Amino acid sequence: MAKKYNWAILGCGKIARKFSNDLKLLPNANLYAAASRSLKNAKDFANELGYEKAFGSYQEMVNDPDVDIVYIATPHSFHLEHTLLCLNHKKAVLCEKAFAMNSKEVKKMISASKENNTFLMEAFWTIFQPQFLKMNEIVKSKELGDLKFIKSDFMFNAEFDPNKRLYNIDLGAGSLLDIGIYPIFTSLFFLGKPFKIKTIANIRSTGVEDSITMLFGYKNGAMSVLTSSFESSCKNETELCFENGFIKVERKLAEPILMNKNGSDQFVDYDTISGEGYELEASHVMECLDNDLIESPVLPLSFSLDLMEILDAVRKDAGIIFPNHD
Ligand SMILES: NC(=O)c1ccc[n+]([C@@H]2O[C@H](COP(=O)([O-])OP(=O)(O)OC[C@H]3O[C@@H](n4cnc5c(N)ncnc54)[C@H](OP(=O)(O)O)[C@@H]3O)[C@@H](O)[C@H]2O)c1
Missing domain, CATH: 3.30.360.10 (Dihydrodipicolinate Reductase; domain 2)
Structure with missing residues (x-):
């Protein structure tokens, strides 16, 4: 039987809502936690979309040992900080585009993935459509x-x-x-x-x-x-x-x-396809994890760095x- 993964959302904004609706289509994805800077926002988001847990800070969410994969949906200027936070807590990361603000930041994210031996991919959904x-x-x-x-x-x-x-x-x-x-x-x-x-x-x-x-x-x-x-x-x-x-x-x-x-x-x-298309990238992340990969063969980190x-x-x-x- 396929392993079921506990997904967490970091940043409960517009795209996180669309992504979560597509995540519901995947039988091996468990909508586990919503993390926001505000507990109220996290709770509202979790209730609306069916997440089991709500956290009022991103730090509390990465401290939860049961979180497997984090979808980072904050503005681009926070992608480096939030990706490092998750990777350093050994959480697999799917981080929205633009992956970071510049290539120096992307290189730091790639190094953190390798150092922590933890999966990282840019959420560039187009490539899966x-x-x-x-x-x-x-x-x-x-x-x-x-x-x-x-x-x-x-x-x-x-x-x-x-x-x-x-x-x-x-x-x-x-x-x-x-x-x-x-x-x-x-x-x-x-x-x-x-x-x-x-x-x-x-x-x-x-x-x-x-x-x-x-x-x-x-x-x-x-x-x-x-x-x-x-x-x-x-x-x-x-x-x-x-x-x-x-x-x-x-x-x-x-x-x-x-x-x-x-x-x-x-x-x-x-x-x-049955969803809006975000389910395809999410499904691919879980397929990579099923195969113990820390990088996607379809959307490798070198491609994100080139971009x-x-x-x-x-x-x-x-x-x-x-x-x-x-
Ligand atoms: N793949 C796609 O199709 C697609 C489409 C749209 C956007 N995106 C990407 O997704 C990311 C988020 O876009 P969005 O449209 O969802 O943005 P948004 O609605 O503004 O949501 C961003 C979320 O980030 C969190 N956040 C943390 N620090 C923040 C700060 N200082 N100011 C504002 N928000 C902060 C907030 O969540 P909390 O308050 O809950 O912490 C906020 O709700 C961007 O990088 C964007 O390029 C991708």
């Missing part, structure tokens, strides 16, 4: 020839509020780490690390970037044009352009993939500074 897996299948098949160009956008209009996570510089604000990371992920996954990066960013008087356009150049001549913004909305599409056609997907996960081959269109379906190194390079080119993390 059937839509993404199907895109990868098409790329690898070379049915459309070589991949030459990627265009990928992620935008939504977020009202300016310097106290909220998206615009609070102390919490790692800006569109880049919050949503620009997705188009960058796509470019890294399919084309690797770029050798040339050019950017244009809009930086507000508070120091927070709210829109950015990035151009990536690759040694084989491939290119990516990537954007993110809290200032406007768009269709939020990703287009992979090949020698003999293209594939196009919307960020909405249920949409089929549009494939154009030699000028003719067709739609490509992929497997459906953060690109984010660092983009920030350098664009002049985006996080005062307490640079």
Whole structure:
């Protein structure tokens, strides 16, 4: 019989709620503990989502010997601190994106995982989605020839509020780490690390970037044009352009993939899933633990470090500074 794992949530906010609803779909996941800075928030969250225990501090939760896996869902600026807290208490960690604020922090997290011989993975859920897996299948098949160009956008209009996570510089604000990371992920996954990066960013008087356009150049001549913004909305599409056609997907996960081959269109379906998609990464973590792994073979820590190194390079080119993390 499959081992059942006790999951704990660290930071009871918006994404933790969505993640918990998907966790309920997994028979080997036990919704064990909710940990918040406030006991009331932890109790409300635990009652609403069905966690057995509620803790009014993150420290109390990691002190509980029965916690197996912690899902870290705090703002990016706390990911290093909270990951170290959990790993140093030998709790397996699934930590939200952006994995940290910069690559120095990611390296510390990787070292802590190795020193404690304890599992660590970035919660980059996209890599487990059937839509993404199907895109990868098409790329690898070379049915459309070589991949030459990627265009990928992620935008939504977020009202300016310097106290909220998206615009609070102390919490790692800006569109880049919050949503620009997705188009960058796509470019890294399919084309690797770029050798040339050019950017244009809009930086507000508070120091927070709210829109950015990035151009990536690759040694084989491939290119990516990537954007993110809290200032406007768009269709939020990703287009992979090949020698003999293209594939196009919307960020909405249920949409089929549009494939154009030699000028003719067709739609490509992929497997459906029962949750919002977060159950796939959670299930993968437990599969890794079943196999005594401390790192995912699907989303290795070297990939997360590469991703953060690109984010660092983009920030350098664009002049985006996080005062307490640079
Ligand atoms: N994978 C995805 O699809 C996805 C989607 C959205 C967000 N995310 C990522 O998930 C993380 C959290 O995003 P979210 O939208 O869930 O944020 P959120 O609603 O603001 O929740 C963050 C939680 O972190 C805790 N926290 C600890 N210190 C804090 C501080 N100083 N200020 C504010 N909150 C603090 C709070 O929980 P307590 O008060 O309970 O301690 C808060 O509820 C971010 O890194 C974000 O990039 C991922």
